[in-house]
Amino acid sequence: MKLDNTLLPLIYMIAAMGFILAIKWMNSPATARRGVIVGEIGMVLAVAGTLLRFEVVSYQWILVAFVLGTAAGIPIAYIMPMTAVPQRTAFSHACGALASALIGTAEYYKGINQGPALTTTEMTALIVETLLGFLTFTASMMAFGKLQETLPQRPITYKGQNFVNLGVFAAAAGIGLALIISPDRTILFPIFTVLALVFGVLLIIPIGGADMPTVIALLNSYAGLSASAMGFVLNNKMLIVAGALDGSSGFILAIIMCRAMNRSFGNVLFGAFGQLQTSAAASEARPYRSATADEAAQILDSARTVVVIPGYGMAVAQAQHKLREMYELLTKRGVNVEFAIHPVAGRMPGHMNVLLAEADVPYDKLREMDDINPEMPNADVALIIGANDVVNPGAETDPKSPIAGMPIIQAYKARTVMVIKRSMNPGFAGIDNDLYYMPNTIMLFGDAKAFLSSLVKELAAVGRAA
Amino acid sequence: MGGYEFDLWVFMLAAFLGFQLIRGVSPLLHTPLMSLTNAISAITVVGAILITGAKDASALSRVLGFSAVFLAVLNAVSGYLITDRMLKMFKKREPEKK
DSSP: OOBOTTHHHHHHHHHHHHHHHHHHGGGSHHHHHHHHHHHHHHHHHHHHHHHTBTTBOOOHHHHHHHHHHHHHHHHHHHHSOGGGHHHHHHHHHHHHHHHHHHHHHHHHHHHHHTSSOOOHHHHHHHHHHHHHHHHHHHHHHHHHHHHHTSSOSSOOOOTTHHHHHHHHHHHHHHHHHHHHHOTTOTTHHHHHHHHHHHHHHHHHTTOOGGGHHHHHHHHHHHHHHHHHHHHHHHTOHHHHHHHHHHHHHHHHHHHHHHHHHTOOHHHHHHSOTTOOTHHHHTOOOOOOOBOOHHHHHHHHHHOSEEEEEEOHHHHHHTOHHHHHHHHHHHHHTTOEEEEEEOTTSSSSTTHHHHHHHHTTOOGGGEEEHHHHGGGGGGOSEEEEESOOGGGOTHHHHOTTSTTTTOOOOOGGGSSEEEEEESSSSOOTTOOOOGGGGSTTEEEEESOHHHHHHHHHHHHHHHHHHO | OOHHHHHHHHHHHHHHHHHHHHHTSOGGGHHHHHHHHHHHHGGGHHHHHHHHHBTTOOHHHHHHHHHHHHHHHHHHHHHHHHHHHHHHHOOOOOOOOO
């Protein structure tokens, strides 16, 4: 049985509707799983319809690729620990972008060697598709390496970096333009490919770990736009719609991340944040208070409201499960425990929420920054675990601070602030945090997981004594 | 209306629809949202199938197409499954037992 061109467009349209509904139903955890199912149905319909197209005659390689892709995909989905989700996401952006770039390349050589020759509009779409595809591929692999810590997380900068980057991009775009004008100059295509790949690498070299949420969202957007451009080449509306949804999704998330840091796209991509050696000199010894797990447990036990502010350090220490134990113990005593999540906490949008949900913290206890800030003055304790910049009051008070103007979770307004931290060393970005020296702040030194374990033990003991 | 013009309209409307829909997604679910949209964009497998399965496909086309099918299927399978795995973890508080 082969599908003709009357039924196929309908199948593609139904698939596109499935994708739209899938995203719509992501608006609440109650309907989100339904969304995954309609997305899957759409995908299966579209793939089945495509396999039955009369142009498709040879199946053996497709079948082998399907089996291999599925065999590799299932373990990735189930074995991957939740802390590694940012890496997996970067990796899948790389795969998706490479797939569309390879298809674009194949389309190009098919048009040149076999025809029908590509029209100027098709060629324009093809160049956009391959440019975004190849640069997103290497950029995502670089992001993957940084997140996996096989590459240094520190931003690497050198003099004239932005000129080099823009130069490489301009060269790639210029050669792309030449190819659009005369596609027959086949010698240009490999050069174009190499330049796009190199630009992807250069783009990520100056990006530090703290900027990863924005960058991952932006790469998500590029991968989607590349898929959408493929839809223009193949004249397939479903691809255009699916790619546009992915592209706009990544773009919006990137905007949200930028706003949460009070920075512009340009600043994230070309600003090379976190290279502030100057702040190291300013760290003269200032007095601070510290306490043991025993004392901290007493304070937590007598509190009525505790707001926990987790950051990337919690993820690194894998402390989320111990945190949930503490949450349960305190809740049993009638202490109201909430979790305040900054939009850029962690290494990708929503990272903290997934980790805490995995540890069985109910999602109605996970509060957004704007939602919880007005309640911070009523909190007896703000407990900060592995977060630094997102609670730094310098963002509000010091106009010279590198993070000036960045919205923060106003932990300093709580009656008591407790910070679990390894030492007094400044954090990743090297910015000193006045919060640690405030009179109502108590530093709790140690590894987040180890400290929470002893805190949980002490809390259980306090409970028995009472 | 020419083919590409029509395609551009589709793109523009879909992008706006996307903006509106994503705005409605709770920040709680931003990570699963990203893995879902990533799985959806693996629909590029359609293009890969057309390249790989064509009657007169050259050896180059077959190799590139085969790799693209593999990568897209990998993304689709792992993307949908991990999204569902994440979403399963989001639970509300159990009703108080007294």
